[in-house]
Amino acid sequence: MRFQPIDQYSAGLKADTRASVYQSTKSTHEKRTKLLFDQFADPDRLRELAGEIKQHAIENLDTYLPQVEARLKANGAQVHWAGTAESACATVLKIMRDRGATKMVKAKTMVSEEIELAHFLEQHGLEALETDLGEFIVQIDDDHPSHIVRPIIHKNRREIATSFEREGLGAYNDDPGTITRRARHFLRHKYLEADVGLTGANFVSAESGRIVLVTNEGNSRFCLAATKCHIVLVGIEKIVPRDCDLSILLNLLGRSGTAQDLTVYTEFISGPKAPTQPDGPEEMHVIFVDNGRTEVLASDCREILRCIRCGACLNVCPVYRQASGHAYRSVYPGPVGAVLSPLLMKDKFPQKADLPKASSLCGACNEVCPVNIPIPDLLLRLRNRAKEENVPSPGTPPMGAWALMASQPTAWKAALAGGKLLDYVPTKLIPVPALQAWADKRALPTWRGGEFRKWLRQRAK
């Protein structure tokens, strides 16, 4: 029997990977919840408020984008626009070529993964080195991240130690402290040699043009202390209206993502370095990337553009915990990815149309989301779209016979009476493969078909 692609991927997951993904997402989620509810009387009110702020921002991008552009220019930054992934990559390449730059150090940015920037630059003979520890390991292994905040949640220390040994970063040693120390030593010289530092942006304030960046490792800070040119790659939806809105969002981001009051390094960058400061970029470029976002804005799922990429919905999701990130076959896994990834596919939507279906609609993602995105509703809208576009759905039981039965009163009554048989016949013998697969891990309750009609008849008397 054929399954949806996401099920096939998740079925191939190693048991110990599944166990470790489960453990670490569960513990982060528990710490997050404890922290928020210990510190705030009503954390849900904060989430709603943050959602309202972001919803306002995306519904007024036509005002805020030109405004932020003007602010950034006034602050001495250069502003670029990229409609597509290709255009974004070409813009970065041109900036580097114009400066005669050959080496880039990169902080973690989801947009750069989305447009596959590192590969593109390498193909053009330029070096683009990831500096976030997890992303660095992903890069040397030619792997893909499997979590928005914890890119190598699917790897264990033995695999990492083997990769380090292979790359000439010292003899095999799987102590996490040693691994980190070796990366520290290797990467700091790379920063100092690099011509360009590339980062993303967690927020961009339309009021001041401040780019807000958060990291725990300090890698983006090192990019901005060592290099002379800073390129910011940012999705057009990252705008917030005012500086004061940042405090609500920053208070939620660290707590939701990693259960910290605040992420270690929070940087507010509004232009090139001060003339009196010896270190840091003299030149700053901000590239606003669309790459499908305006289509999302035009769709009935625009709420997903509020997302601040905290990863909380991944951590709480029972499907993500079982399937891990690669099963989503996209840069964005988990509940946020199940909505965003198919949308960003544009006309190739059918290739990812299985993702919105991989959900029990339990609603946990909505409950933890710091910007209160109604993810289950959006999943339903996307399921609907798949149906309307006649996207094939392998593994879904055929419902034609059911529809026929349910729309004929006599057939329905007969089925209700016959249903009692299910209490005696083992489910394994039911000749519907989809039902067998379903019943393999579940037990049916005692048959109560027809009770409602009986009750209704009695009431009517």
Next chain:
Amino acid sequence: MTDDREAILSRVRGALAPLRERAPLPQYDADMAVLRKMIAGRDLAELLAERMKRVSAHAYTSAAAVAEFLKAGGWTRGYCDPALWPQLAPHFGAGFTVETDFDRKRVDDYAFGITRAAGAVAESGTIVLNDAATSRRLAALAPWVHIAVVERATIFSDLTQAVAALGPDRNVVWVTGPSKTADVEGILIEGVHGPGVQIALIV
């Protein structure tokens, strides 16, 4: 690219045109996320020290104590902001090699870096750095130990206040504890790219 600009903005306008109403900007009490109960009635320097400890950073109120801590850790070679060193030098005494110029070719020679902070945030145990106050960005980042000299009067009570006071500096950085990662099996390791030890000297 220029045509991309017009294309994106016109797609944005097109996407928003069918909306009958746009979501309004919510009006809210700016202090909503402030941990008021924790802050109320507290001495900000004390609270800062307490909150820094919670994120495994250290706070001292005397230069001599910092010098002692450094000596005990074997961190005797470092950098100091030239404007600060005259006041600090007497407390450090013999046994320290301190440069007031930071040579980026020898980043690993500096075990510690001492720079001025622009302020601090008591609520979160955060040190605020900016381009105006920091003599060298690298000196506050590359050495294993960073000591930020924080003036008592510049301590904000909470994040909301600190955001309101970001000011005209083009590069403001909030540092909350030492650099850290949990990328390898979720195990917390300090000192990834930035300092493994973060200290505030409150004066």
